[in-house]
Amino acid sequence: MAEATTVRRSRITPEREAELYAAVLGLLREVGYDALTMDAVASRTRSSKATLYRQWGSKAELVVKALRHQKPVNIGEIDTGTLRGDLHELVTREDDCRMEQDTSLMRGLAMAVHENADLLRALRELLFEPEMTGLERMLRRAVERGEIRADNPALEYVPHMLIGALVVRGLVDNQPPTQAFLTSYIDAVVLPALGA
Amino acid sequence: MAEATTVRRSRITPEREAELYAAVLGLLREVGYDALTMDAVASRTRSSKATLYRQWGSKAELVVKALRHQKPVNIGEIDTGTLRGDLHELVTREDDCRMEQDTSLMRGLAMAVHENADLLRALRELLFEPEMTGLERMLRRAVERGEIRADNPALEYVPHMLIGALVVRGLVDNQPPTQAFLTSYIDAVVLPALGA
Incomplete structure (x- = not known):
């Protein structure tokens, strides 16, 4: 002591x-x-x-x-003026090597949370919920600018689209997620689903 | 012997x-x-x-x-005549209780594959690739019927959209995936991204 x-x-x-x-x-x-x-x-x-x-x-x-601490940018700090710019910025703030390392770390933690309730709680409160709040603000700005209709039903599924693609890239294609993959996925899936 | x-x-x-x-x-x-x-x-x-x-x-x-063996239906057997019908059939063939059990089993296996290359290979060859082939056929029929443009860039991301939503539902919303969630996600995200 x-x-x-x-x-x-x-x-x-x-x-x-x-x-x-x-x-x-x-x-x-x-x-x-x-x-x-x-x-x-x-x-x-x-x-x-x-x-x-x-x-x-x-x-x-x-x-x-x-x-x-190691996250290069918080979502809340991104504001390029367009939704497409914001989402691209979101997935290109880490280089591919870092993204691969992070994905592997997060995969390990995703396993550990099933045995460690306090880890799940800390991940939610300190990492996940602040990011979700930042993403909601990003989408609200796009609605206010008239890029997305406020009643578009895809709005509530943006986290599922983005995190889902990141997480299953390895399973589906047997290769790690890259900036090029995520950028192309945003243009092909996320923005069209939002009608933006 | x-x-x-x-x-x-x-x-x-x-x-x-x-x-x-x-x-x-x-x-x-x-x-x-x-x-x-x-x-x-x-x-x-x-x-x-x-x-x-x-x-x-x-x-x-x-x-x-x-x-x-326990899978109730193979994707390849689904053919309702519309893409929306096919995708809804795909996610409602299991009741919610079974889906929760299966998700938990698959989560366990997803951890185990990182230590067991032969498990990953067997999962790919016996389970995953046949399903992917069935999904591709389903999408090709939709293109042939004129429901989707053949050059729609979201076509190659349908597995990421569907499997991604299933996998991250628990993380994002702290509840298991259900038929209602997946059906609503298909209508809000998958079909609009495909322009269908």
């Missing part, structure tokens, strides 16, 4: 936080969620477990915040 | 085959793919391992053929 008190006095710098998140994601890629321990994170980052728990509360929260 | 020879003389009856597949799926639900052993299947069905290997070759093949 002495250690925790010491840390409570000194704030973690953004550089140190970034270093820590990178170590967490590295471990996650190496051993997966279930085998990842707070001990291993503490040891690799030369911090104490008390520090980790004080700062993040739980392994689930630490992992999800590390994922959130 | 004496046992295998005996069995080679007597053919397995369709009733016995159905009973065996039901036992395999039961075990799969209980313990998952990795923990399922040919020993357990042999013991539960009062057959010999030699019989199982002679008839099915491998655990992967046995499991995938059991999955294929």
Whole structure:
């Protein structure tokens, strides 16, 4: 507990936080969620477990915040002036190599959530719901600009269209999702379904 | 080997085959793919391992053929005369309870394929590719009837749209896919994207 008190006095710098998140994601890629321990994170980052728990509360929260930290752009920050521009920006903000790494990480976590209710809750609250809110705002702007009719029934299915294509690309075509695939899918499926 | 020879003389009856597949799926639900052993299947069905290997070759093949056997309808058999009718038939051939069970089984297998290349191959060859061929035929008929333009770019993404929605329903909405959801998604997304 002495250690925790010491840390409570000194704030973690953004550089140190970034270093820590990178170590967490590295471990996650190496051993997966279930085998990842707070001990291993503490040891690799030369911090104490008390520090980790004080700062993040739980392994689930630490992992999800590390994922959130590495995201290059939040949907909420995208606003190109057209729906097509916004959606293309959404899928081209990560290069293909990063997208493949992320898809593989998320696939691992998608398995782990079935055994870890706290991971599912953290993923929903910290990662998924903010993105959904950002996507809703993006679509609302398109409705206000007159690009989509407000009563178009496809509006509520945009998350299913986008996340679905990303997730099943490997299964259907035996290759990872790429910017080119997602951009073409947006033009061929998402925008026509929205009547945009 | 004496046992295998005996069995080679007597053919397995369709009733016995159905009973065996039901036992395999039961075990799969209980313990998952990795923990399922040919020993357990042999013991539960009062057959010999030699019989199982002679008839099915491998655990992967046995499991995938059991999955294929329980499918109520093959896509290839659906032909209602309209694309909308065909797609609705496709998603209403299973009741919601069965669909939930199947989704949970397939989720388990989707995890297992990353560790078991022979399972992935068997799933592709015995289950997935025949379904894709049936779907392609369904879409070709719609093109021939003039319901879809042959050059519509959404044609190649129909599997992504359909399987994607099924797979991510739980993640996006925190509830299992149902007939009502899939039927509404087909009307709101798939048919409009195809211009049908």
